[in-house]
């Protein structure tokens with residue numbers, strides 16, 4: 001359980017120290033006071049990534065040389081420092097040189113309004129979701145993914161200088177390596193999405209038992225057939241100087257009552273789908289022992305009162321949960337933190 005949060009020169013927080021006493025925490029206050037930034041700090045100290053920017057330096061308070069986040073749980077002290085020298089992370093004051101060995105000391109599951117892009121946005125948004133969540137659950141996936149990206153980059157770099165008359169030996173070796181890793185990735189994605197879909201349907205039913213939702217995997221190329229496809233499309237790849245097929249073009253399909261949810265589900269229904277999806281991740285994470293923290297940013301304001309209550313009542317009680325909102329709420333057993341200008 002998180003016991004203390006310290007933010008220094010992080011976004012608009014010059015110096016903030018919060019002591020946490022409860023498993024449920026509601027942070028409220030007016031717009032722009034830094035509620036999201038607090039959740040972002042918790043997220044960043046888990047993954048060394050922000051959920052809303054890929055520019056770490058955007059997190060440093062304007063005009064300051066560095067930003068620092070300390071998260072103290074009952075077991076460890078996690079610290080990340082962002083500066084011109086990059087991002088450095090430590091656990092219990094011992095610096096961890098490799099980020100892959102730092103991340104996931106505790107795990108975060110976050111809902112933020114930006115997550116609606118999962119339904120409304122581009123295939124790349126959905127692939128990013130898949131990659132982040134799968135890497136959190138399953139370290140071998142993270143390794144396969146980074147290997148795939150590395151070989152893909154190499155293949156694309158080769159394609160930039162290749163003509164149809166060149167010797168293809170090295171290109172073929174790289175393509176074969178890419179296909180081996182791609183097959184592994186496709187299999188892992190397939191089994192993850194099957195599990196996620198089952199949990200997603202159950203979670204959504206808790207909020208809305210009239211409608212049916214589903215998420216399914218649409219691989220760009222089926223498992224074991226990439227080698228054939230890339231061979232058939234070799235000339236196209238050489239002409240366009242890029243790898244046109246493979247898991248980097250996979251898609252995730254969200255359906256609402258059998259229809260495409262992007263165009264068919266209402267705003268509120270889309271929101272509940274994304275929240276259900278996030279909670280479904282918890283059911284998958286549940287099989288291991290890593291402490292999980294739920295972060296729900298500005299989740300209540302978009303839901304009608306009945307759905308707000310259903311959401312709060314169906315949050316799994318065993319995970320520490322941070323919720324942000326504008327107005328105070330009336331529920332029992334929750335630590336309320338009122339952000340004001342003075343903080």
Ligand SMILES: Nc1ncnc2c1ncn2[C@@H]1O[C@H](COP(=O)(O)OP(=O)(O)OP(=O)(O)O)[C@@H](O)[C@H]1O
Nearest residue numbers: 011012031032033034035036037058059060061062
């Ligand atoms: N690097 C930075 N330096 C200083 N201030 C920043 C920086 N990045 C963001 N801010 C400011 O921090 C403030 C807090 O933003 P944040 O999104 O955390 O607020 P919020 O309380 O969640 O707001 P809302 O209720 O509108 O969602 C904003 O006014 C923003 O302009």
